[in-house]
Amino acid sequence: MGDRARRTPLSALRDLLAGPVLPAARGLLGCELSAGGVTVRITEVEAYAGTAGDPASHAHRARTPRNAVMFGPAGHLYVYFTYGMHWCANVVTGIEGEASAVLLRAGSVVAGSDVAAERRRSTVARDLARGPARLCQALGIDGTAYGVDLLAPSSPVRLSPPTAPVPESQVAAGPRVGVTGAHDREWRFWIADDPTVSAYRRHVPRKRPQ
DNA sequence: GATCAGATGTTCT
DNA sequence: GAACATCTGATCG
Numbered sequence: 001m002g003d004r005a006r007r008t009p010l011s012a013l014r015d016l017l018a019g020p021v022l023p024a025a026r027g028l029l030g031c032e033l034s035a036g037g038v039t040v041r042i043t044e045v046e047a048y049a050g051t052a053g054d055p056a057s058h059a060h061r062a063r064t065p066r067n068a069v070m071f072g073p074a075g076h077l078y079v080y081f082t083y084g085m086h087w088c089a090n091v092v093t094g095i096e097g098e099a100s101a102v103l104l105r106a107g108s109v110v111a112g113s114d115v116a117a118e119r120r121r122s123t124v125a126r127d128l129a130r131g132p133a134r135l136c137q138a139l140g141i142d143g144t145a146y147g148v149d150l151l152a153p154s155s156p157v158r159l160s161p162p163t164a165p166v167p168e169s170q171v172a173a174g175p176r177v178g179v180t181g182a183h184d185r186e187w188r189f190w191i192a193d194d195p196t197v198s199a200y201r202r203h204v205p206r207k208r209p210q
Numbered sequence: 211g212a213t214c215a216g217a218t219g220t221t222c223t
Numbered sequence: 224g225a226a227c228a229t230c231t232g233a234t235c236g
Contacts, residue, residue, distance in 0.1 A: 046228070056228070058221095066221070083229045084218030090228090103228060133229050178228050 009161035014151055017074040017093050021047045021100040024074075024093040026171055026189050028102055030162035033150075036140030038116045040107035040129050041162075044190040044197045046176045048090070050099030056179040059099035069147040070099040077157055079136070079146045086133035087142050091150060091159070105132045105177070105188070108196040131198045166191055 016027045025047040033040050048057040050070060058080065059067045069078050070092050078090040078101050090101040107129040109116050116128045116138040129135040136142070141157060150159040172192045175183050190197045 048228080058228080061222085064221075080228085081220060082227060084220075084227090086218095086229050088228065105228090131230070176228075180227080 010151060013159070013161045014075055017091065018095065019093075021049055021093045021102065022187070024091075025102045025187070028091060028104070029171060029189060029191055030164070030166040032110065032160045032163070033104065033107065033139065033157065034111075034160070035145070035157040036112075036115070036119075038112035038119075038139050039110050040135065040139060041110050042104060042107045043194045044104075044106035045188070046103040046105055047187040047189075048101050048103060049187075050094070050101065052098060052100065054100075054185075056176065056185075057099070057101070059101070063099070067099065070101050071097055072147075075149060075151045075159075077141075077145055077148050077150055079141060079143060081143065082133075087136040088132040089136050089139075089141050089145075089157075103132060104135055106130050106190070106196050106198050107135055108194065109138060126195050130196050 017024050025045045028042055028045050031042050033042060048054055050057050050059040054060055059070045063071055066080060069076055072092065073096050074093045076092045078092055080088055082088055088103060090103050092101050094100040109125065109128045113125060113128065117123055119140060120128055120134065120138055122128065127134065129138045145157050148155045148157055150157060170192045172190050173186045174188050175186055176188045
């Protein structure tokens with residue numbers, strides 16, 4: 001017996017993140033993310049396999065200044081700016097150099113909802129962190145949080161293990177949202193009956209070239 | 211409730 | 224220059 005029972009939940013989480021990306025993504029459901037005076041319980045995630053043959057990953061082609069942190073150790077935060085106005089947050093997973101990551105797509109605010117509502121200019125609790133860009137806005141995450149260690153106590157953005165684990169029967173899986181290719185992979189995971197999970201939308205090209 | 215178009219800037223070809 | 228891991232507001236049912 002022993003070793004496993006003595007490990008703290010935090011070190012168990014660190015081990016989980018350092019392993020394969022799919023179990024890591026599932027294990028992130030129910031974890032709590034705290035930043036800027038707001039705490040969110042994660043209800044929806046997507047896995048991206050980095051250099052391991054995933055054409056939808058930002059790290060698939062090559063290492064660039066933007067995705068550099070994904071090539072580092074697990075448990076760090078990958079933040080990127082997209083569509084000219086939105087930030088999105090990922091947790092780096094796997095071994096160094098693999099560049100896999102888990103996109104945090106949605107959560108429900110469990111503390112600091114007044115602060116989150118002020119940032120979001122919305123009073124609908126369900127919508128405060130429903131969607132990857134909304135989640136970042138509610139938590140006040142932007143480029144200044146790029147690369148921070150989510151498991152370090154002094155970090156501005158912190159990740160905590162679930163207060164209650166999510167039962168296997170509550171975890172649903174399906175195709176990823178918004179990605180251009182690789183629709184066949186069911187690498188999106190969410191908590192089945194949670195109202196804060198974003199609705200699935202197939203990727204649509206946004207403009208016709210005349 | 212569903213669907214559509216527009217905003218806006220960084221990254222890569 | 225084109226694409227993009229999105230959101231919001233308007234319009235239609």
